[in-house]
Amino acid sequence: MKIMVTGANGMLGQDLCPMLENIGAFVIPTDISNLDITDKNAVDDFVKNVHPDIIVHCAAYTNVDKAENDKENAFKINGEGAENIAIAASENNALMIYISTDYVFDGTKTTPYLPNDKTNPINVYGASKLEGEEAVKKYCQKYYIARTSWLYGHNGKNFVETMILLADKPELKVVDDQVGCPTWTVELCRGIIKLISEQKPYGTYHVCGGGNTSWYGFAKEIFNQMELNVNLKPCTTDEFPRDAKRPKYSIMENNSICPDWKESLKEYIKLRG
Numbered sequence: 459m460k461i462m463v464t465g466a467n468g469m470l471g472q473d474l475c476p477m478l479e480n481i482g483a484f485v486i487p488t489d490i491s492n493l494d495i496t497d498k499n500a501v502d503d504f505v506k507n508v509h510p511d512i513i514v515h516c517a518a519y520t521n522v523d524k525a526e527n528d529k530e531n532a533f534k535i536n537g538e539g540a541e542n543i544a545i546a547a548s549e550n551n552a553l554m555i556y557i558s559t560d561y562v563f564d565g566t567k568t569t570p571y572l573p574n575d576k577t578n579p580i581n582v583y584g585a586s587k588l589e590g591e592e593a594v595k596k597y598c599q600k601y602y603i604a605r606t607s608w609l610y611g612h613n614g615k616n617f618v619e620t621m622i623l624l625a626d627k628p629e630l631k632v633v634d635d636q637v638g639c640p641t642w643t644v645e646l647c648r649g650i651i652k653l654i655s656e657q658k659p660y661g662t663y664h665v666c667g668g669g670n671t672s673w674y675g676f677a678k679e680i681f682n683q684m685e686l687n688v689n690l691k692p693c694t695t696d697e698f699p700r701d702a703k704r705p706k707y708s709i710m711e712n713n714s715i716c717p718d719w720k721e722s723l724k725e726y727i728k729l730r731g
């Protein structure tokens with residue numbers, strides 16, 4: 459099985475490539491250095507040449523706040539880039555796996571989001587990722603859209619490492635009025651592998667940690683598990699303004715595809731040593 463991975467040098471890609479190799483796949487890693495996904499001709503030639511069975515599309519414009527004032531680039535990479543990959547996947551009969559986000563929702567629901575719930579992004583990043591989802595649905599017959607959220611991993615800037623860096627502050631305020639599902643990159647990779655190996659029906663899945671919490675609750679659990687004594691205080695979103703609006707309620711139903719987020723956090727912390 460030949461699997462092409464875009465965004466292979468990113469936080470998710472760096473965990474995904476070796477995990478795919480571990481299940482016996484021949485992995486073709488790509489990133490901006492050898493394939494710019496916004497270059498349609500380059501994408502067409504590359505995919506035709508390597509003729510993969512599967513493309514896992516992890517490459518993206520991921521700076522949520524920066525995207526607010528850099529709309530054109532965000533849409534070029536997350537919308538047009540995804541469309542280029544989707545067309546090439548379809549023309550070469552490859553299964554397309556598109557990594558998407560909880561930010562396609564507006565956060566006004568009060569019960570966990572289901573894969574077919576109405577999307578209505580409230581920031582540029584979410585809107586650009588939704589455009590990518592729509593391209594996948596338009597061009598691919600064989601696809602999985604894997605929506606994930608609050609991602610952290612060993613190879614990228616993320617909330618867990620930021621909290622650990624800030625642990626010695628005299629007081630640490632963390633937002634308590636946004637709730638969601640923290641997801642470890644390795645757990646997302648296991649979920650992607652499950653979709654492939656169990657040959658789940660094509661469509662949209664929520665591949666995020668089970669259970670839910672607020673950012674404050676997430677921080678509290680990190681410090682508990684690491685046995686760090688931190689002066690942690692809850693605060694509101696209004697006290698911590700950002701360029702991009704975030705959905706208040708980002709909980710997605712994951713149908714047990716990933717374990718409880720606290721269990722995954724334990725494994726992550728154990729591995730980071």
Ligand SMILES: NC(=O)c1ccc[n+]([C@@H]2O[C@H](COP(=O)([O-])OP(=O)(O)OC[C@H]3O[C@@H](n4cnc5c(N)ncnc54)[C@H](OP(=O)(O)O)[C@@H]3O)[C@@H](O)[C@H]2O)c1
Pocket residue numbers: 464465466467468469470471489490491493494495496515516517518519520535539557558559560587606607608609610614
């Ligand atoms: N991080 C989260 O909390 C989160 C939450 C939900 C969903 N997701 C989704 O999960 C996926 C993986 O995220 P991640 O955290 O691993 O992101 P990441 O670390 O930012 O990795 C994205 C990779 O894509 C590359 N890239 C950017 N523009 C490109 C282009 N034009 N052509 C080719 N490659 C390009 C980046 O290269 P440069 O670094 O050189 O730009 C980077 O290596 C993304 O689709 C993201 O939207 C992430």
